[in-house]
Amino acid sequence: MAATAARLMHAVQYEGYGGGAAGLKHVEVPIPTPKKDEILLKLEAASLNPVDWKIQKGMLRPLYPRKFPHIPVTDVAGEVLEVGQGVTNFKAGDKVVALLSHASGGGLAEFAVASESLTVIRPPEVSAPEGAGLPVAGLTAHQALTQVAEVKLDGTGKQTNILITAASGGVGQYAVQLAKLGNTHVTATCGARNIELVKSLGADEVLDYRTPDGAALRSPSGRKYDAVVHCVTGIPWSTFEPNLSEKGKVIDITPGPSALLTFALKKLTFSKKQLVPLLMSAKKGNLDYLVKLVKEGKLKTVIDSKHPLSKAEDAWAKSIDGHATGKVIVEP
Structure with missing residues (x-):
């Protein structure tokens, strides 16, 4: 040719x-x-x-x-x-x-x-x-959940409380669906117009980020989050901290300088609560897995x-x- x-x-x-x-x-x-x-x-x-x-x-x-x-x-x-x-x-x-x-x-x-x-x-x-x-957004969601939050997507593993911010965005929509393949309770934030969509993807509770509870990231059922898949910028650590479980992790998929500083400080103070900057590393096997989930109707x-x-x-x-x-x- x-x-x-x-x-x-x-x-x-x-x-x-x-x-x-x-x-x-x-x-x-x-x-x-x-x-x-x-x-x-x-x-x-x-x-x-x-x-x-x-x-x-x-x-x-x-x-x-x-x-x-x-x-x-x-x-x-x-x-x-x-x-x-x-x-x-x-x-x-x-x-x-x-x-x-x-x-x-x-x-x-x-x-x-x-x-x-x-x-x-x-x-x-x-x-x-x-x-x-699928590639960037799906692989980012997959890596955040499986590697950092340690969610097993076959449904085994202990129950985990997950918060997903900007759940109607590119990474967020995949993160909600993938998290629900595991043994998780998913709280999600999005704008008011997308609440029904995010519920339809499987989220257990959905917050409008413009309401006081949404801005404070408070779980309606009072849960503390074991992991946060954080898909927006501009939310300070002080907002997450009170909502995290004892060893809760905030997985920042768009880490900027302040996130990296928080990460370093939390490491220095031996805090059990951690901010984890995520830099996606693409793996062919994971992309193939995501394509198969779409084929099987388990991911859209x-x-x-x-x-x-x-x-x-x-x-x-x-x-x-x-x-x-x-x-x-x-x-x-």
Whole structure:
């Protein structure tokens, strides 16, 4: 399929830091070529994550992006067109879900190159948008619950009280559903308009974050939380502390400087209550597990909105706005 090398594709990129949705440019660029251990995908859906626009804002420089211009977005679903040297688990025609690298991105385009090591088969029961929603948000929720909160997703293990903040967002919606596969009692916070949705995902009690109890994160049934999957910014440790059980942990999925400072101080004072900054490390086996849960109907991707690639800036603005319910999807 060497013919693709000379062909162009539609992609959306930015040429420097800043600019938000207005900084995105529609371009025609060559279709990428898969190198060793890589796969060329024809994309069917991509999903946005806050980290995508945070990279554009320069919040992760000098690490990301690796170079400009940069085609953002990492969470994709599509069809295998060709495989690079050494790829044995995939062939042309396979439907897949993949996590691209944050350094090189590539998801806002018609075609992208994925690493075989972070690509999994997508069964016919899982639509492209459902699959594309999973990588960053699903893996973050999975890692927070299984590694830090030590919830066993097969339902064994002692009962755990979990609080999930921003439960209607990308990570939160998966966290509620995954937590309920374990032996957990889930308290969740969200805006008033999403309370019924979050209950439908399985939350045992839901707080409107704008009410006094919601702002104080108090469990309506008076429970102390063994773990908090914390998916928003701007809530101080002092708000969590009185609501935690003796060895309660706040798992901060967007740790900033103040979170890292709190983490260090809690370690220094040997506090049994801990703030744990979470940096997601992607594992192929976990992504495959999540895709299988969707196939079995045990996990669903809540989709906020779908946008064509030609209107990618609308999707970008929607993600930056921070009030999306579930995942924002772009379809080439």
